Amino acid sequence: PPPLPAAVPAEPASLADLTVLAFQTRATRGMGKGEKDLFFQMLATLPVEAATATLHLVPHFGYWKDYLLMQGVAGIDAAVKDKALSLLADQLLKDAAELEAAEEHGLAAGQPGSTPQELFDDFMEQARETYSGHRRLLRGVSGAPPVTAATTADEFAAAIASAADAGSEVASLPRASLAAYVAELKEKAREEAAEMERSIRKQQRSAIEAFQGALRGLMGATLTSATTWQEVAAVVSGKAFASALAEPLQRQAFSELHAEVKAAEDKEAAAATGAAAGGGEKEAGGEEGGERKRHKKRERRRDEGSDDDDERRKRKKEKRDRRRREKEAGEASESG
Numbered sequence: 001p002p003p004l005p006a007a008v009p010a011e012p013a014s015l016a017d018l019t020v021l022a023f024q025t026r027a028t029r030g031m032g033k034g035e036k037d038l039f040f041q042m043l044a045t046l047p048v049e050a051a052t053a054t055l056h057l058v059p060h061f062g063y064w065k066d067y068l069l070m071q072g073v074a075g076i077d078a079a080v081k082d083k084a085l086s087l088l089a090d091q092l093l094k095d096a097a098e099l100e101a102a103e104e105h106g107l108a109a110g111q112p113g114s115t116p117q118e119l120f121d122d123f124m125e126q127a128r129e130t131y132s133g134h135r136r137l138l139r140g141v142s143g144a145p146p147v148t149a150a151t152t153a154d155e156f157a158a159a160i161a162s163a164a165d166a167g168s169e170v171a172s173l174p175r176a177s178l179a180a181y182v183a184e185l186k187e188k189a190r191e192e193a194a195e196m197e198r199s200i201r202k203q204q205r206s207a208i209e210a211f212q213g214a215l216r217g218l219m220g221a222t223l224t225s226a227t228t229w230q231e232v233a234a235v236v237s238g239k240a241f242a243s244a245l246a247e248p249l250q251r252q253a254f255s256e257l258h259a260e261v262k263a264a265e266d267k268e269a270a271a272a273t274g275a276a277a278g279g280g281e282k283e284a285g286g287e288e289g290g291e292r293k294r295h296k297k298r299e300r301r302r303d304e305g306s307d308d309d310d311e312r313r314k315r316k317k318e319k320r321d322r323r324r325r326e327k328e329a330g331e332a333s334e335s336g
Contacts, residue, residue, distance in 0.1 A: 144160060212256065
């Protein structure tokens with residue numbers, strides 16, 4: 001193609017527009033016109049400074065092979081061509097370094113203990129071993145303060161530092177180990193407190209049930225849903241089984257027992273009411289059943305009477321027929 005006119009505007013703004021137009025002409029992948037040869041001609045008309053300053057954008061708007069193709073385009077300054085080869089060479093060196101690093105990583109990845117999970121497991125194992133050693137040092141300090149739920153790591157560290165037998169190793173322990181040790185002691189204290197609370201509740205439950213059993217045996221049938229706490233308090237006053245339980249727990253035991261007694265009474269009343277209602281229904285049902293039986297008996301008698309009438313009519317007809325035959329036979333005998 002014929003070269004473009006050599007007249008290039010000298011104004012910076014116009015020169016910038018021309019540079020932008022050149023790269024828009026080359027731009028591929030939907031960004032511009034994708035005209036490679038026309039771009040080379042426009043690049044040849046640009047000042048060397050403008051061309052070399054923007055030459056690194058060529059692979060973005062075109063592709064890396066443009067650096068080689070422009071070597072054969074007449075009119076492009078030698079400095080621009082040299083810059084293009086230099087950019088291509090630098091990129092090839094970077095690619096070679098990345099390939100070499102990738103190969104080394106691939107070889108390392110094939111060795112045991114080099115996967116991310118294995119590396120993490122190794123790190124955690126080392127951390128546990130390190131903390132285990134720090135914990136032994138802290139346990140060896142006889143003047144270590146007791147840890148409560150309100151103790152902080154800073155307070156514990158200050159108390160440890162002032163302990164009489166704390167050595168330099170203890171004083172130089174990292175704060176993370178001190179915080180982990182304090183958290184461990186707090187968790188142990190919480191577990192012990194929870195276990196003690198469960199034990200206390202279990203003992204209270206046993207005492208309440210013993211109180212209820214003794215009260216049932218003492219009051220017997222007089223313990224009803226109408227019984228009040230004042231009556232119970234008067235009965236158990238001075239009794240040994242009552243002195244083993246504080247009054248609030250005695251009241252709780254009586255309240256539970258009173259609810260059980262009332263529920264049993266309600267159940268018995270409901271059962272009695274159901275039985276009475278069932279007896280009335282049975283009596284009414286018996287009367288109704290007797291009437292049905294009498295009705296069926298009358299129907300059966302009617303049916304039997306109907307059968308007897310038919311039988312009588314049949315016998316009368318047979319008798320008439322027999323007499324008629326006998327009469328006809330006698331008349332035939334006389335005429336003979």
